Amino acid sequence: MAFEFKTIIEPFRIKTVEPIRQTTPAQREAAIRAAHYNVFQLRAEDVLIDLLTDSGTGAMSVYQWAGMMRGDESYAGARSFYTFQAVVQEITSFKHVIPTHQGRAAEHILTQATVTDTSIVPNNTHFDTTRANIEMRRGLALNLPIPEGHEPATLHPFKGNMDLAALARTLETQREHIPFVMITVTNNSEGGQPVSMANIRGASELCRKHGVPFLIDACRFAENAWFIKMREPGYADKTPMEIAQEMFRLADGCTMSAKKDGMANIGGFLALNDDALALRCRNALVVTEGFPTYGGLAGYDLEAIAVGLKEALDEDYLRYRIRTVEYLSERMTAAGIPTVRPAGGHALYLDAKSWLSHIPQSQYPGWALSNALFVVGGVRACEIGSVMFGLQPDGTEKFSDLELVRLAFPRRVYTQSHMDYVCEVLLYLNTVATKIRGIRIVEQPPVLRHFTAKFEPVGGVLIEA
Numbered sequence: 001m002a003f004e005f006k007t008i009i010e011p012f013r014i015k016t017v018e019p020i021r022q023t024t025p026a027q028r029e030a031a032i033r034a035a036h037y038n039v040f041q042l043r044a045e046d047v048l049i050d051l052l053t054d055s056g057t058g059a060m061s062v063y064q065w066a067g068m069m070r071g072d073e074s075y076a077g078a079r080s081f082y083t084f085q086a087v088v089q090e091i092t093s094f095k096h097v098i099p100t101h102q103g104r105a106a107e108h109i110l111t112q113a114t115v116t117d118t119s120i121v122p123n124n125t126h127f128d129t130t131r132a133n134i135e136m137r138r139g140l141a142l143n144l145p146i147p148e149g150h151e152p153a154t155l156h157p158f159k160g161n162m163d164l165a166a167l168a169r170t171l172e173t174q175r176e177h178i179p180f181v182m183i184t185v186t187n188n189s190e191g192g193q194p195v196s197m198a199n200i201r202g203a204s205e206l207c208r209k210h211g212v213p214f215l216i217d218a219c220r221f222a223e224n225a226w227f228i229k230m231r232e233p234g235y236a237d238k239t240p241m242e243i244a245q246e247m248f249r250l251a252d253g254c255t256m257s258a259k260k261d262g263m264a265n266i267g268g269f270l271a272l273n274d275d276a277l278a279l280r281c282r283n284a285l286v287v288t289e290g291f292p293t294y295g296g297l298a299g300y301d302l303e304a305i306a307v308g309l310k311e312a313l314d315e316d317y318l319r320y321r322i323r324t325v326e327y328l329s330e331r332m333t334a335a336g337i338p339t340v341r342p343a344g345g346h347a348l349y350l351d352a353k354s355w356l357s358h359i360p361q362s363q364y365p366g367w368a369l370s371n372a373l374f375v376v377g378g379v380r381a382c383e384i385g386s387v388m389f390g391l392q393p394d395g396t397e398k399f400s401d402l403e404l405v406r407l408a409f410p411r412r413v414y415t416q417s418h419m420d421y422v423c424e425v426l427l428y429l430n431t432v433a434t435k436i437r438g439i440r441i442v443e444q445p446p447v448l449r450h451f452t453a454k455f456e457p458v459g460g461v462l463i464e465a
């Protein structure tokens with residue numbers, strides 16, 4: 001008997017609970033006012049459903065906690081390192097595995113060993129810490145996404161792909177300036193959109209032809225493997241592990257934030273095949289992170305990541321995770337709420353510029369929406385638009401192409417009823433959308449202003465009565 005039930009259940013049961021404090025709209029109104037209308041300045045305790053990020057916010061499994069008790073805290077040569085190394089090598093097959101305290105530390109160590117002021121580093125789309133690390137070395141971080149990546153409403157199965165023709169041209173004309181090429185899976189800055197195996201292979205072949213190292217920013221490698229299984233011809237019968245192994249075999253190394261598909265609350269690594277480069281990176285690691293067998297982490301962190309990397313590849317988990325975002329996306333589309341489509345892997349992106357088209361970009365529609373979402377439903381999400389990117393180094397303002405609000409989903413933390421609640425909040429906001437007011441900046445720092453700037457609603461209220 002094989003009846004297929006429609007409901008995709010959370011593939012876990014709950015052993016420990018963390019209470020959520022219920023709040024009223026009036027309490028949230030007071031909290032956001034005290035936070036100067038900046039959700040980054042809220043106390044997490046005042047948030048009902050926290051969708052600010054999927055980074056380091058996941059719930060660990062009983063196997064991860066059990067692994068933590070086995071953690072070997074020896075300074076050098078700890079057993080936990082060898083357990084961690086074995087899992088990373090099983091998945092990636094890279095020769096050298098260098099633990100770091102999180103993803104950006106792996107990027108820092110890699111870029112300090114490879115990037116100079118004449119360097120150009122192509123990527124499908126650089127994540128902001130990757131870009132910052134390259135720019136700190138005075139190199140150029142070059143984004144080469146396919147054009148569809150920028151079009152919220154255009155459907156494409158692998159919207160995170162790299163523009164291979166543009167990469168070929170760059171390699172042909174700038175070869176001597178390129179220390180490595182990187183591909184980010186999934187493409188976080190373009191909406192958590194996947195990259196196809198064909199695209200990774202194409203980039204890999206171009207790099208090999210020109211003798212340039214090819215690296216993967218692997219933060220969401222398991223989610224990317226799932227999209228390949230679902231969408232790319234020839235992969236339906238392969239396991240996520242087999243697909244991940246094939247992806248990594250096309251590359252010469254990777255950087256990883258274990259706060260994403262490592263299913264851990266902290267950690268990361270750099271993995272490389274090149275002996276000489278690995279030696280330079282390990283030498284830097286000892287100065288800034290720690291001894292090469294722990295690299296800024298406790299032994300118990302290494303154990304949690306070793307278990308987490310495998311759990312992230314579990315099919316039941318991936319089906320549930322990707323479906324969660326897709327479900328919300330379908331409900332938004334049915335209600336006529338504009339989002340980036342198709343849904344990405346780790347987050348739903350609301351298109352605030354289209355949704356709140358009555359608010360001019362000079363009054364930051366995405367930021368206004370993030371405030372309304374919090375006051376109405378206690379949901380915290382993050383503007384990815386002109387507040388985040390608009391302020392130029394010379395102090396002028398340049399509005400972003402897109403004004404998005406990202407709802408990022410922590411791994412294994414929220415259930416279906418939490419998602420239905422989020423849906424209900426968004427559907428309600430749709431009924432009052434035209435009454436949401438714009439917002440203005442009262443005070444701002446010169447860089448990364450979104451974290452600390454102070455705001456005020458235009459006309460004094462967030463939503464007109």
Ligand SMILES: *Cc1c(COP(=O)(O)O)cnc(C)c1O
Nearest residue numbers: 102103104127129188219257259
């Ligand atoms: C989160 C992230 C990083 C940086 O990792 P941290 O652990 O936050 O330092 C790098 N690249 C991508 C694509 C990411 O999502």
